[in-house]
Amino acid sequence: MADSTQPGTQSFDSGFPLYIPANKVEEILKISELIPVIERALGNFSNRDNGGIVQPVRSVVPVAKYQGFLGVMPCFSAHEHVLATKLVAFYPTNYDKGLPTHMATLMVFDPENGSLKAIMDGEVITNLRTAAASAVATKYLANPKSQVLAIIGAGHQARSHHQALSTLFNFTEVNIYSRTLESAEKLSQEIGSTAKACSSVEEAVKRADIIVTVTFSKVPVLFAKWVKPGAHVNAVGACRPDWQEIDPDLMRGSVLYVDSREGAMKESGDVILSKAEVYAEVGEVVNGTKEAFCEKTTVFKSLGMAVEDAVSANLVLAKLRTT
Numbered sequence: 001m002a003d004s005t006q007p008g009t010q011s012f013d014s015g016f017p018l019y020i021p022a023n024k025v026e027e028i029l030k031i032s033e034l035i036p037v038i039e040r041a042l043g044n045f046s047n048r049d050n051g052g053i054v055q056p057v058r059s060v061v062p063v064a065k066y067q068g069f070l071g072v073m074p075c076f077s078a079h080e081h082v083l084a085t086k087l088v089a090f091y092p093t094n095y096d097k098g099l100p101t102h103m104a105t106l107m108v109f110d111p112e113n114g115s116l117k118a119i120m121d122g123e124v125i126t127n128l129r130t131a132a133a134s135a136v137a138t139k140y141l142a143n144p145k146s147q148v149l150a151i152i153g154a155g156h157q158a159r160s161h162h163q164a165l166s167t168l169f170n171f172t173e174v175n176i177y178s179r180t181l182e183s184a185e186k187l188s189q190e191i192g193s194t195a196k197a198c199s200s201v202e203e204a205v206k207r208a209d210i211i212v213t214v215t216f217s218k219v220p221v222l223f224a225k226w227v228k229p230g231a232h233v234n235a236v237g238a239c240r241p242d243w244q245e246i247d248p249d250l251m252r253g254s255v256l257y258v259d260s261r262e263g264a265m266k267e268s269g270d271v272i273l274s275k276a277e278v279y280a281e282v283g284e285v286v287n288g289t290k291e292a293f294c295e296k297t298t299v300f301k302s303l304g305m306a307v308e309d310a311v312s313a314n315l316v317l318a319k320l321r322t323t
């Protein structure tokens, strides 16, 4: 039974919106439960009019004076009966100031009358649902016998991606490269004996079956010449039309999957600047309407979608109701 004296656990009938802080979201949201929910959401999204999802491409306000951005991400999912919006501020330069680079809040409304039901932390959800989306892509697009994982970047997404992908694969080797050897070593120690901090991207990726790029770089960090044929890449950073994380030759030379075609054409420098052709949305692969070329080199360009946040928030509320 929920304890109404604790923040994040007020009664659903109190008339006030629930407030659910990060520690509560973290306690409730389990990656293994989230992955199938995100898989369903990606499929529904790619069903377009039949999928019951209304989701405009994210609006982003650049705060050029402070090198930051504010993203607004609303979504209604008829199948999940959820109406929500995420507000996410991302300030890449905060990393070097020791401040969080992403600050996010979710508001969940009653779809029947528009009243505000809950306000919850969006940072944990952003970390987990992004990794869950990559896990869905990787499940379909990577060699099922994958054993070697490379992670480029050593922040929040690096950690959540290792957590999510480890639910699907038994990695014998996890190679980490980051801008500082210190941050790669810290993550490597957290992961344990299978992990190794590498001193170059090439060293980290050359044996990798699965590669995750989760940096704030604005220029390519992962080059085609280092990538093993048949590897799968989750390209998760570079969410602005003039930012890149992946070498254009790798973008053009791989089978390219995205979360949303509209989002990729508006926001992804990796897609726009390379002029690589998008083969499919991952949701189309989930729906069985497009092929999963797991024997070829594949790239999943992820930008993040509001529906992923909405269904994650819905899962948090559903689990809160039953505890």
Ligand SMILES: NC(=O)C1=CN([C@@H]2O[C@H](COP(=O)(O)OP(=O)(O)OC[C@H]3O[C@@H](n4cnc5c(N)ncnc54)[C@H](O)[C@@H]3O)[C@@H](O)[C@H]2O)C=CC1
Residues within 6 Å of the ligand: 090, 095, 100, 101, 102, 126, 130, 153, 154, 155, 156, 157, 158, 178, 179, 180, 183, 214, 215, 216, 217, 218, 221, 236, 237, 238, 239, 302, 303, 304, 305
């Ligand atoms: N596709 C999606 O749905 C989402 C994508 N992201 C993106 O994922 C990336 C990582 O996010 P977090 O792990 O939350 O950030 P974080 O701040 O926790 O970690 C950032 C990492 O990038 C590295 N880095 C920073 N500047 C760099 C540069 N110029 N070159 C190379 N590495 C650099 C840092 O050393 C750190 O390892 C960001 O680009 C972020 O915008 C984040 C949330 C959702």
Ligand SMILES: O=C([O-])C1=[NH+]CCC1
Residues within 6 Å of the ligand: 071, 088, 090, 102, 126, 239, 303, 304, 305
């Ligand atoms: O989907 C998301 O929340 C974000 N994508 C890039 C920065 C934040």
